[in-house]
Amino acid sequence: MTFYDRGDELAALETAFESTGHEFYVVYGRRRVGKTELLKEFCADRPHIYFLAAQEAETRQREKFVETIAEYFDDRIPRIDGWDEAFDYLGEKLATEQCIIVIDEFPYLVGENGSLPSYIQSFVDEQLRDTESMLVLCGSSVSTIESEVLGHESPLYGRRTGQIDLQPFSFQQAHDVIAYGIEDAIRSFAVTGGTPMYLTRFDYDQPLGENIRTQILSPTAVLYNEPEFLLRTELRNPARYLSILEAVATGQTTPNEIAGRTGIDSGPLSKYLQTLRRLRLIERDVPVTASPKQSKRSRYRVADEFLRFWFRFVEPNRSGIEEAPNVVYDGTIEPNLPDHVATTFEDVCQEVVWEAIRQRALGPYSEVGRWWYGEDEIDIVGLAPDDNRILLAECKWTTDPVGHSLVSQLREKAERVRWGPDTRDEEFALFSKSGFVDGLADGLGDRWSLFDLTAIDGCLSSGS
Known part of the structure; x- marks a missing residue:
């Protein structure tokens, strides 16, 4: 798979690895979101051990882990009887060489041995901490990572130096x-x-x-x-x-x-x-x-x-x-x-709203989302509680240009949104796939913003 974007995440990993002292990172997120590609891109030109766990018996998992370490260090495969010995072996090797260790699909290992986080805790506290190396645990089972690695009850709680919750791409x-x-x-x-x-x-x-x-x-x-x-x-x-x-x-x-x-x-x-x-x-x-x-x-x-x-x-x-x-x-x-x-267009328009806020073309607003009550719905509502200001927006993916009727409907629905004082400031926006009827913008005033597809593309492009 071609590697796309992920510049911020890649920069975070690179900065961590180049910094002084050890690093213990956790990378997790839904399947297919690109975690492995991110880590492979990060490791590509750096000394690294990459171990991909599988749904296998614990003994075989541990054997493969030790074999991977021995292969990297061009060492004879030692006899290992438990995970504590496996991490001791890794710690001995890292004492003399800086390296990135990636354990991908870590939840598979925990599934076979629930004590594994305790062994890694000892490894981090007693061996990794005294090195310049970096351990990365990666997994697709978000619940397992959040409970067994990041959770308050986990032996590893408080040991990580950073984490990346990798999300799907925005539009x-x-x-x-x-x-x-x-x-x-x-x-x-x-x-x-x-x-x-x-x-x-x-x-x-x-x-x-x-x-x-x-x-x-x-x-x-x-x-x-x-x-x-x-x-x-x-x-x-x-x-x-x-x-x-x-x-x-x-x-x-x-x-x-x-x-x-x-x-x-x-x-x-x-x-x-x-x-x-x-x-x-x-x-x-x-x-x-x-x-x-x-x-x-x-x-x-x-x-x-x-x-x-x-x-x-x-x-x-x-x-x-x-x-x-x-x-x-x-x-x-x-x-x-x-x-x-x-x-989907409504979600894209929410992205445009946030980008317009960053560009100071709208807002600012601290919360943006949908609103509904009874039969009334508004596609996008932005809230600025400190300024008693509200944004109300509609999104239309239709073949006809948006006209005055939508303006009237939005004004009527705005009156039924119970939020803030009667003196609140109101700002409006319309998003339309097919543009707007001639002259619509002329009579609306500066409280209204109109976004056709060209404006949407321009807003998102200038922010990327």
Whole structure:
């Protein structure tokens, strides 16, 4: 896989390694997000030992670990009877040579021996600390890393010198990979999301529809079964999780709606939702004006654009895809893709808002998110509590230019947003795929900002 971006993360690792003293870094994040590529790029021109753990018996894991160390130091493989001896052996070698040690898929090792963090604690405290070397633990099981390495109860708590929670690319970052114009780039991002592995499967010399057909709808394509593979990797019995993700992807976003669609009672459903959140496959949203902990107006959304696309268009149409993928694309996907992209467009517009805040074209605002109450919804609301200022914005992925009716609707809904004093300052923004009717901007005044696709592209490009 070609290495893209990750400049900030790479710089953090490089600075740590070049600094005086030992380093103990933790790199974690969802599968396919590019952790291994980041670490390989970091290690490429530096002395390093890279060990990739596997789902094997503990004895074999330990043997391979020691073999990897011995090979690097051109040493005869010693007889090792436990993890404590394995790390003692590593410590002896590091006493004379600076090196980066990467243990990738660390949760596999913990799964076979829950005492491993204690052995690493001793290694860090008694041997690594006196060297100029760097230990990096990496893993895709976010829950295991957070509990067994970063958590208060872990023997390793407080020992790390840094951590990187690697996230998928934002649209702004992904556009460097997606070699389409701004409109098709947003449409493509709505299909692949920001996960590097998914982004790089597409051939951007081909139209988006052709990429969907060849890279997703073909039963032999890697992405055809990818979400199911991911769930089976993380969960022993994924069937109910699959049904929940499909329900959320197709518009059932409240717990009651999800329960009604899946037939799962509210008690078990709560646990399933919690697990999916822990795996970072879904996110829980509340109105930006509400307290995340106290609000009962929660909605759930699939956290990855590719998964949302797959559960909306692929999973429900497996039989048709197996027999006639072009029919499924022409009859189901292509007509409904604009509606699917509209949700992604709102997220892209949130990125634009944050970039405009950084560029001082809007705001400043400390919180930005969605707002809803009853039947009313506003796509983007920004809050500046210290200044009693609020931003209200709508995003339209439509074929027609935005006109005065949306302005009137937004003004009306703004009055129903209960936040701040009556004297609050209000700022408005409109985002439109197809631009705006002639003369719209002339009568709105300086409290309104209008963003067509050219302005969106310009804002994101100037900030990248």
